[in-house]
Amino acid sequence: MYRHFLVPVGATDAAITAMGHALEFARSIGARVTFFHACVASERDGDEAWAENRAAEWFAKAEAAARAQGVPCATTSRTEANPGDVTFQTFADAAREHGCDLICASQDAPWLGRHPDVDCLDAGSPDAGSPDAGQLFAVSGIPVLTCTVQPHRTTDLAIGALLAVNRALSAELRVMLDHVHAAVSRGAPCDALAVRSNAVALRKVLALRQPPDEGASLFARLRDRTSTLDAELAELERQHQHEIRLIDELIGNAAALAEGGLSPARFEEQLRACAQFIWEHLGREEGVILPAARRYLSDADWQAIGVTPGIAARATSAEPDTGKPGSARP
Template sequence: MYRHLLVPIDATDLSVEVVGNAVALARSLGARITFFHVVADHAGSLRGEAELLRAAAPADYDYAVAGKARELLAKAEAAARAFGVPCEPLHAVGNQPAAAIIAAARARGCDLIFMASHGKRSRIGMALASETLAVLMNAGLPVLVSSTGERRAPARAIAVIRDEHRSLAAVLHAWMHLLAQARSAGTDPDVALMRSIVQYLRAFPLRLHHPKEEAFLFARLRERAPAVAIELDELARQHERDVVLVDELAGLVEALATASDDTERMDGRQALEQAVGRYATFLWEHMGREEGVILPAAQQHLLEEDWIGIDAAFAANGDPRLDTDLDREYKRLFSRIVNLSAP
C-alpha cells in the first residue's frame, strides 16, 4: 500500500480541501506526506522587471519567490500535525508545474501523487486541467485526482474555518520552534517577533475568528440544533478563557524582555516556553472540538440559507460589528511570523 504521498498545493481555496483529504488518506494508510508548491519563475517570466523588483524592493521579491510558499506549506503542515501525520514541506521555482511535480515525486521517492484539478468536468466526470492531465500522462507512478466541482456555500464556509485554524496552528508551531531554538542555543528568543505573535493572537483569533464563529455559525446552530447547546456553551467559555491566556502570554513576553540578569532571563524563558506549550494544547483541543463535533453537527442540521449567510460572513467579514481591516491585519502578521520564523 502507499507509504509516501506527494501533495501539490497552491494558493486557491481548493487546496484547503485537498490538504484535508490527503491528510485523511495518509492517516488511514499510515503514510507520510511531502507537501509541494511550485513558485512561478519571476526572473524567467519578467526578465529585467524581476531584477528591478529585486533591486528596488528585495523584501517583496523574496516574498514572491519564497515567502508565500512558506505560508502555504506551513498551513498544510499544521493540518497534518493535527492528526499526527508525518510530513515535510518542499517548494521549487519554475513555470512548468507538471514537470516540477513529477520531478519532486521521483526525487523524494513518493509512491502516490495526490492532487486536485481546476478544470471543468469532462464526459467521464473528472475535472482534468492541463497540468493535472500532464501529470497523469507522464508521472510513471500512481496519481489520485481528488474529486472537485462547483463548491456550495457549506463547503466554502467550512474551508475558511479550517484554513483559519491551520493559520493559527502554524503560528503556534512557529513560536514553539522559536523558543526551542533559543533554548538549544542558550540565547533569548526574538522579543520583537514574539510581540508580533501576541499581536496576531489578539487580532486573530480573539477579535476576528471567535466573534465570527459565535455571531454566525454558533448562533445558527443553536437555533437549528438545541441538543448541541452544551458544547456551544463550553466553546464560548473557552473563547473567554482564550483572552485571559493571551494576556498571560503577553505578560511573560514583557517579563522576559525586561529581565535584569541571567537568572531572571533563564527563568523567564522557561516559564514562557511552558506557557506557550500549555496554550498550544488548549487551542489544539479547542479547534479539534470544533472540527470534530460542531462542524459535523452544522453539516447535519443547518439549512442552505444558513450556510449562505455564514459563507458570506467568513469570506468577507461583512458584518458591521466586525472590523474588516482585521482580516488584512492578521494576514500581514501571519506572513511576517511564518517567514521570520523559517529555518
C-alpha cells in the same frame, strides 16, 4: 483498493479542502497517509526560519487532523532548487519512495501541469493547461485523485471567511516566532514592546473566531444537524478556551521579558508550545469539522454563518503583509 496516500500540504483553501477529503476517504477504506511538502531552496535563502515555521505549521495541522480522524500518518519533505523544479515528478518520486499507491492533489496544485512527458489538454478544454489523471498515470504508474468540491457561493464564502481568520492567526504566530528566534540566535535581547504588540494582535485575531451571534456559529449549526460531532466540538471548544489562556500568558510574559524577568530563550520555548497547540487546534477544525460541515449544513445554515464574511476583511487587515521576518510591529 488503495492503502497508502501521498497528501501534499499547503495553505490555500483548495489545499486545505483536499487534505480534509483525503483523510475522510482514507478513514473510510482503512488507508494511511504520508503528508508531503515540497520545499524550494530559493525561498529558504535568508528566510530559513520562516520556511521552517511554515512547514512545521502545515505538518502540525495535518497530523492533528489525521489523529482526530483516526488515520495513521507520517510526514516527509523534499527540497528543490527553484519553484519551477517542483513538478509532478517530484510528487511521483516521493510517492514511490514511501510506498504510496495514490496521490491526492488539490484542484489548484500548480505542479499537476508540470511534467515533461505529458501533453496538456487542448486549449479549448475547461481544464486546459492541466493533464488528466489518465495521462499522469500513464507516465508514472501512480493514480492521481484530484480532490474537488462542487462550487457553492454561500458555502465557499463562509468557509473562506473562516479560513481567512485562521491564516491571520497563523501569520501572527509566524511573525512572533521569527522575531524571537532571530534575537535568540544572535544572543541579543528581544524587542519586548514589539513582542507584546504581536501578542496583543494575536489575541485580537483569536477574538474574530467568536461570532457575535453564537446561535449562528458553525459549531451551533452543526449541533442542530447532527450529534455525531458532539465530542469533537466539545473538545475544540475546550481547546479554544485554553488558547485564550495561553495567549494571555504570552502577553504577561512579554512584560516579564521587558523587565528582564524572563530570558528570550525561555519565552521562545513558551511561544513555540503555544504555536504548536494552536496549529493542532486549527488542523482539527479544518480537517474534521469543515468537511463534515459541507455534508451536514444546509444553504440556510451557511447563509446564517455567512454573516461572517466581514470577518475575512478584518482578518486580512490584521494579517501581516508577508508573515516573514522583519514584519514585526514596532
